[in-house]
Amino acid sequence: MSTTQPLFQHHKHCDEIFADAEEACSNGDWTAGAKAFASFAGQLETHFLSEEEVLFPAFESATGMSSGPTEVMRGEHRQMRDLLAQMKLALVDRDSDGFGGTAETLLIMMQQHNMKEENILYPMCDSALGGTDIGNSIAQRLVAS
Amino acid sequence: MHPSLSFEQAPPISVPYRFFLVAPWFGVLAGLLLAWSGGDVLASRWSPDTLALVHLIAVGFMLQAMSGAMFQFIPVAVGGNVWRSLWVANAIQPLLILGALLLVAGFHFSAPVLLSAAVPALLAGVGIFVGVVLLALWRTPATGMTLWTMRIAVAGLAVTVLLGALLAEALARGLDLPIIELTNVHLAWGLGGWALMLVAAVSYFVVPMFQLTNPYPLWFARWFGPLLLVMLLLWSGLWFRDDLRPAQAFGVPVSLLCVAFASMTLRLQYTRRRKINDATSLNFRVAMIALLVFAISGTAMAIDPTISDDPRAAVWLGMLVFPGVFVSTISGMMYKIIPFLNWLHLQRLGAPISAVPNMKKMIPGDSMTAQFRLHVLAVLLLLAAVWLPSLAEVAGLVFSASCAWLAWNLTLAMRSYRRFRDQIRASVLRC
DSSP: OOTTHHHHHHHHHHHHHHHHHHHHHHTTOHHHHHHHHHHHHHHHHHHHHHIIIIIHHHHHHHHOOSSSHHHHHHHHHHHHHHHHHHHHHHHHTTOHHHHHHHHHHHHHHHHHHHHHIIIIIHHHHHHHHTTSSHHHHHHHHHHHO | OOGGGSSTTSOOTHHHHHHHHHHHHHHHHHHHHHHHHOGGGGGOTTSHHHHHHHHIIIIIIIHHHHHHHHHHHHHHHHOOOOTTHHHHHHHHHHHHHHHHHHHHHHHHTTOHHHHHHHHHHHHHHHHHHHHHHHHHHHHOOOOSHHHHHHHHHHHHHHHHHHHHHHHHHHHHHTOOSOHHHHHHHHHHIIIIIIIIHHHHHHHHHHHHHHHOOOOOOHHHHHHHHHHHHHHHHHHHHHTTSSOOHHHHHTHHHHHHHHHHHHHHHHHHHHTOSOOOOOHHHHHHHHHHHHHHHHHHHHHHHHHOGGGGGSTHHHHHHHHIIIIIIIIHHHHHHHHHHHHHHHHHHHHTTSSOGGGSOOGGGTSOHHHHHHHHHHHHHHHHHHHHHHHOGGGHHHHHHHHHHHHHHHHHHHHHHHHHHHHHHHHHHHHHHHO
16 A cells, blocks of 8 residues: 555545535525535545645655645645635535535545646655655544544 | 746746637538538538638638647646647647638639648648647656657647648649549548547546546556557558558558547546536546447448448538537537636636636536537437438538537627636735
């Protein structure tokens, strides 16, 4: 297993619960939507924290690149957290247009972010962190969430 | 920093927008030309107005939209740096518009001087575009099949335009060249080597992204583009043999490759995790169904060449592929790219994200869906008009109206961008 394999798989898991939340809210099923959204927001936060507290610092100390790609990814995490907060407000207000529009925006933001990570940053991390135990610590965090 | 990891290299929003806003108007012109010319124009692919119609869609609608999309897509998806994109867009767009209009007028008025005049404009416009884009695609450190398929597509565009220039000069000057064979090769490279190749390259990236489907299987993405390229090279040679039967029969494997792409895309869409249908996913589905019908019709014609004895059979294929496959795909893509571009550029103005309107506030969803329905009606009427020429006028008018509506929806998006930009700038200044 490569260092970033658990994060790669976790992207797909987040996609699935995102789709559940979006579908429920667009059908007006706010109870199921709130449950799926809470699960999605929790999983996404765990994912971000696993990267920001474990993967990125390890990559930065291994390569000395502290203001490069990881900084860009942290910035995009901030943007996605803001979008999540907007979705939560729309959910509380039962504003299906607001929820759907922000969900759509978050989806595209999240997908292009994931592709950058999967195609570029994760391979860089795998080559810089091969032979370390970072992958296992990340997997444990994700499983525990 | 790795070039793919930020949008710093993405062009100013005006670069893709100018191409997207112009493209639908060529569709409006095509519909009006059909309505004005009437059903006779659909009797054969060789009538001057049929050639004018095809080039309004191919060189007008498709080339404008696809060029604009590439300026945006190359930095964002494959990390390429398009050299001086604003300058290049300023230079090439007038050349492409002028070239398309001269070419279409040349066909419509059967005026050799206009055909000849179109050649330098299109060679210069496409030449600069291909040079700049290939350089960006070659220098990027990214890898993957989207990138490779895109490189092939740009080479396909170059081949298409070179052959087109040769054909235009041959028609204008009465050169002794095998016009029919060269036209078949030109068409195959334009539709397969450029347009379908580009749609495949972009689909590998955006179909999983927009609809949360599984990715295209790696074996498929590795084989589809290169195999299509090899088939086009072989097919090109076969058209110049004395015996045309092998060239006609070769339509079968090429059609099967189209079936493979359409079926794979439909299967991915069918098993997608995101069940929401919008104008993008619906347009893509219609495009892939049209591609399937195109490929089945092409196979039938290759197996039984007597079907092709009716000159309307080729026009049927054209209706399926130009409005059915490519206008649908492009419309669907624009409906997703443009709202996201608006949001992306607005959130870079410095306001908190909560102050930036979401993607669905850029173009009214009902207006996109209604325009999509009108487009489907237009495609069905156009297909029917091939066999019932009395429908040509109404089909042309409906297609024209659908393209005008598309143009209006895109204009609404541009207005939304300007309005929100001014609001955000005012609020940032107040803080």
